[in-house]
Amino acid sequence: MKKTLFLNPPSFDGFDGGAGARYQAKREITSFWYPTWLAQPAALVPGSKLVDAPAHYQTVEDVLKIAKDYELVIMHTSTPSLPNDVKCAEAIKTQNPETQIGFVGAHVAVLPEQTLKDNPIIDFVCRNEFDYTCKELSEGKPFAEIKGLSYHDRQGNIQQTPERELIHDWDAMPSVFPVYAEHLDIRNYLIGYLLNPYISLYTGRGCPAKCTFCLWPQTIGGHQYRAKSPEAVGREMAEAKAIWGSSVREYFFDDDTFTIDKKRAIAISEHLKRLKLTWSCNARGNLDYDTLKELKNNGLRLLLVGFESGNQQILDGVKKGIKLEVARKFMENCHKLGIKVHGAFILGLPNESRETIEETIRFACEVNPHTIQVSIASPYPGTELYSQAEANGWFTGDSLVANSGIQMSALQYPNLSGSEIEDGVEQMYRRFYFRPKSIIPIVGEMLADPQMLVRRLREGKEFLSYLRERHQRAASH
Incomplete structure (x- = not known):
């Protein structure tokens, strides 16, 4: 067994681009998701170490001190962070040329040959679901015998092995909780709309939806939802409670669409109620009233819902x-039941215009989720959106993120520029939050909970700093 390090490498200050984030960017306020995509294979490799450098504010120098003792380093990368991640790999290789270094993540899964050709320092990349690929690498199995691998052979030529099948027996996948407990400081993981400290996890992968912009189903997870049984999830949540007790305030189920199988979601929620755990999850904005009511009765606090736009076209x-009418009814039911909703919106999708941005802002204010996040459409390689942008000449020529890590618009349209899309994000935040309907509930939270008071004041300061950074960037252009 090779001594194996799973590494989410250092990147831009505050950049949440690694093994858990859906949008690889520095957010408006400090946010870090758990590096679940690395924790899962780490759980399969006894004695391995997981380092999540961004969330623990570790530098390349810190990483080098750790990596010197490891034979195999598996790094998570993303489209915007790849250049920085390669520099980190080069530093590790310079320190110890014998260290084997490989990359995982959606970008290299889609562009394995290009990644290896452009970066000879990388020994291999894993394609598709890479959990068992990583396990076999750590066991020292020859590269040529490992499915789902692209690699440099001894002559420097690029070789590719056959594809690896998707994982279907999810009950056989070990829990990530012991990995979290041993290697991560849960106090460092913050999400603005969740109760902190929180824990996020996947109970399965894959999403039947075919959204053209969504990264993971199109690159790694696939469109078939493969998941653990409610009984297996119940056992894992009991394990979590045994590890953390009451110190974790909320559990977030990050499956692409946790509620797609309503019977399973309800069965899991019954275990959570028995364990007296507060929880939240991803959901689509079409869940019916009876299901919502049952989930709420079993401890559901919040739903993260991707509304994306207020324009049906x-x-x-x-x-x-x-x-949109179904989403309106869904929100009406959530308000009636007292379920908080964090609404996710995307500006800059195809057919966007100044008028449709206005429609989206009005829609968000009308349905009135508790909180919102507004992202810029990001055409990641491997997505249908990327192919559309390439075919239609929509690319601006800019990167997905600025030098600081904040999102930029990589897309523009004949009647809408990239800068107008970016301006729309700020406009939407201002118009949504600077309303009595938004301010009053948030102030109420702050007055009722001293921790929330400190947190919201910090987030407000960070948000103003984010806006200043955007204005400075706009002025420099």
Whole structure:
């Protein structure tokens, strides 16, 4: 067994681009997701170490001190962070040329040959679901015998092995909780709309939806939802409670669409109620009232819902599969039941215009989720959105993120520039939050909970800093 390090490498200050984030960027306020995509293979490799450098504010120098003792380093990368991640790999290789270094993540899964050709320092990249690929690498199995691997052979030529099958027996996958407990400081993981400290986890992978912009189903997870049984999830959550007790305030189920199988979601929620755990999850904005009520009765606090746009033509164009009227009824039911909703929106999708941005802002204010996040459409390689942008000449020529790590618009349209899309993000935040309907509930939270008071004041300061940074960037252009 090779001594194996799973590494989410250092990047931009505050950049949440690694093994858990859906949008690889520095957010408006400090946010870090758990590096679940690395923790899962780490759970399969006894004696391995997991380092999540961004969330623990570790530098390349810190990483080098750790990596010197390891034979195999498996690094997570993303499209915007790849250049920095390669520099980190070069530093590790310079320190010890015998260290084998490989990359995992959506970018290298889609572009394995290009990644290896452009970066000879990388020994291999893993394609598709890489959990068992990593396990076999740590066991010292020859590269040529490992499915789902692209690598440099001894002559420097690029070789590719056959594809690896997707994982279907998810009950056989070990829990990530012992890995979290041993290697991560849960106090460092913050998400603005969750109760902190929180824990996030996947109970399965894959999403039947066909959204053109969504990264993971199109690159690694696939469109079939493969998941653990409610009984297996119940056992894992009991394990979590045994590890952390009451110190974790909320558990977040980060499956792409946790509620797609309503019977399973309800069965899991019954275990959570028995364990007296507060929890939240991803959901689509079409869940029916009776299911919502049952989940709420079993401890559900919040739903993260991707509304994306307030324009039906845009939603149809990205194959969202949701009607605005259904989303309105869903929000009405959530308000009635007291379920908080964090609404996710995307500006800059195909068919976007100044008028549709206005429609989205009005829609968000109308349905009134508790909190929102507004992202810029990001055409990641491997997604249908990327192919559309390439075919139609929509690329601006800019990167997905600025030098500081904040999102930039990589897309522009004949009647809408990239800078107008970026301006729309700020406009939407201001108009949504600077309303009595938004301010009053948030102030109420702050007055009721001293921890929330400190946190919201910090987040407000960070948000103003984020806006200043955007204005400075706009002025320099």
